[in-house]
Amino acid sequence: MQTNFTIATQGPGFYEFTDEVARWTRGDGVVTLFVRHTSASLLIQENADPDVQADLMAYLNRIAPPADDPSMSYLRHTLEGPDDMPAHIKAALLPVSLQIPVRDGRLLLGRWQGIYLVEHRRRPHHRDVAAHFMAG
Numbered sequence: 001m002q003t004n005f006t007i008a009t010q011g012p013g014f015y016e017f018t019d020e021v022a023r024w025t026r027g028d029g030v031v032t033l034f035v036r037h038t039s040a041s042l043l044i045q046e047n048a049d050p051d052v053q054a055d056l057m058a059y060l061n062r063i064a065p066p067a068d069d070p071s072m073s074y075l076r077h078t079l080e081g082p083d084d085m086p087a088h089i090k091a092a093l094l095p096v097s098l099q100i101p102v103r104d105g106r107l108l109l110g111r112w113q114g115i116y117l118v119e120h121r122r123r124p125h126h127r128d129v130a131a132h133f134m135a136g
Helices: 019-022 050-063 084-093
Strands: 002-009 011-016 029-035 039-048 095-105 113-119 125-135
Touching: 002 011, 011 050, 019 029, 019 050, 019 113, 019 125, 029 039, 029 084, 039 050, 039 084, 039 095, 039 125, 050 084, 113 125
Parallel strands: none
Antiparallel strands: 002 125, 011 113, 029 095, 029 125, 039 113
């Protein structure tokens, strides 16, 4: 079984789509998710306290600030804007694919875990996440 999830983003942040994936899965098996972009990531992370996402985003921005920050003067890939190459760096550090076991049609996530698309670019996008469910 395969499908595609499209997640609309409004700039940098964590966009949870756990419920969409959960509605799609059936039976027992493994769902694999793959983001089809080089400036966004996927992450399983806490979904109970939004401060977790805010702190993670702040940390990522410290690791890779915009290209117009003096600490990033070494970057060469800047034609697509000051957020583009830092977005590629963040996507290189975070996963772009996830595998989640499924039992009786239920994602076997922990109590506070959610599935997120992590947007690294400033402007809105429609991000595609390919999904494959392998029954087992």
